[in-house]
Amino acid sequence: MTSLVALLLAIAAPPKGHWARDETGKVSSAAIASFENIAQGLEDSGQGQLGLAVVRTTNGQSPRAYATQIFNQWGVGHAGRNDGVLLFFALDDRKSEIVYGDGFPAGSSSETDVIMRDDVVANMKAGRLDQAVTRAAASLAAFVQRSFAGAAPAEVVPQGPEPEIRERSPRGWVVDLGYTLTPEEEAAFDREGDAAYASGKGMVFVAVHSDALNEGRFAQRLREKVLREDVWVVFAQLGGAVRVEAPGAKRLFEEVERECGRIELVAQNRASMERREFLQNALDAMHDTSAMVANGAPSIPITDQVERVAGEHPLPFFGGFGGAGLVGIMSLRAWLRRRPRDCSNCGNARQKLSEETDDPHLTPAQRLEEQLGSVDYDVWWCGRCNDAMVLRYGAIFTRYSICGGCGAKTGTSSSVTLVHATYDHGGTVEVTERCEHCPHHHVYTRHTARLERSDSSSSSSSSFGGGSSSGGGSSGSW
Secondary structure, eight states: HHHHHHHHTOOOOOOTOEEEESSOOOHHHHHHHHHHHHHHHHHHHHOOEEEEEEEEEOOTTHHHHHHHHHHHHHHHTTTOOOOOOEEEETTTEEEOOOOOTTTTTTTTTHHHHHHHIIIIIHHTTTTTTTHHHHHHHHHHHHHHHHSSOOOOOOOOOSOOOOOOOOOOOOOOEEEEBBSOOOOOHHHHHHHHHHHHHTTTOOOOEEEESSOOOOOOHHHHHHHHHHHHHEEEEEEEEETTEEEEOSTTTTGSHHHHHHHHHHHHHHHHOOOOSSHHHHHHHHHHHHHHHHHHHHHHHOOOOHHHHHHHHHHOOOOOOOHHHHHGGHHHHHHHHHHHHHHHHBBBTTBBBBEEEOTTSSSGGGGHHHHHHHHSSEEEEEEEEEETTTTTEEEEEOOOSOOOOOTTTTSOEEEEOOOOOEEEOOOSOOEEEEEEEEEESSSOEEEEEEEEOOOOOOOTOOSSSHHHBOOOOOOOEEEOOO
8 A cells, every 4th residue: 555655646856956846837937937046045055955846636645645755755855964845735635735854843833834824825815826836935945044054943923822731630631712611611621631641642632712823833832831742732613613733743644634534524514603512512522532542543444445546546556456457456446336335324225326317416517527437426315314425436547637627527638849858958838728617728838857868977866865754844725
């Protein structure tokens, strides 16, 4: 499984003399040039390295794990110092990551959280991709220089109130930020925190708040306060929003990421403004998080792993088994697709609808995907709940791609080479994207790398120096 993930994440490093790789063509040539000027200046200063990777999607992988894999494949930063930073975008997924090397001091995520919020997410929400790239590049270069030049980091002004941790028996696991709790309510939360603490596997706090909060900075200050890194924080905001802040690179593990996402989704679906229901929602989330810390995250069933990998990434999966195993893998995929499904709400056995009767449960875009043959959908019906579960199965071979306008797999693209690459300069390709479902029509130019002469004396085919990262950094979405 690990080798398969590595194969799926393989993205060639920029050629020597370059620092950015845009697989989408969405970042303008001017913005790429600006980024590379900043990255080259940082390299010339001898204080670190900066890389940029822009892709369409992580294909269901955790964005942080995906970005960290790219970081380590490229070797961003100098070997031994591990002073590199990677700025990563998955545009179709609307996700971004800042990943820094292992040589950065503890607490560096408090600075990258601010850069992610102010330079990346704010610009992406406004549709300004170029500004997100260039402004984040400038801020990250300054961040690297501060971290490795001995200068004190610039003062970070956190969003929302600072945490106040009150020591009680045994420690006090509630941080009540203006949302006054009764002693009985605090005691209920503390019991959940005690359970995790007694396991010896970590600490779980709950932060109950009603205002905006810089969650990453908040969690880091808690860790600094208690002098431990294995601190989890369940953020519960008035209205029912819940987020689980895991320590370090914990959410890089697929089981942990899946369980945290499940906890957050359950809380979202039960969101309520009523005090009693809101607090119960938060308490349940803390209970589940404490259970995960004490007992470990539930493992992902092997059938789900095989089905997801075989369904979403058929070519690498089949290639790993060779032609002889193709028939067997196809049979396994077919069995996984047909296996019985139960309703998660009532436990009733669902019935798979026929192709003639499932269309009313599909959107117009989904129906068109089926007509084009790019995606096939199965609809499983629960007659007791009157609920339809729609499962997506991408075609193994298709000329259609995900449309950047509507998100359906109904997009097509064609390209024309305007300038051919030579050994002295890169080339230019004009790409035209169209969609069969929406009016999306996008024409852009993509720059290709110059041709590289074979040179056995060359020590590296890229500019990066062999740095490594365990996944520290900041995440963002828009």
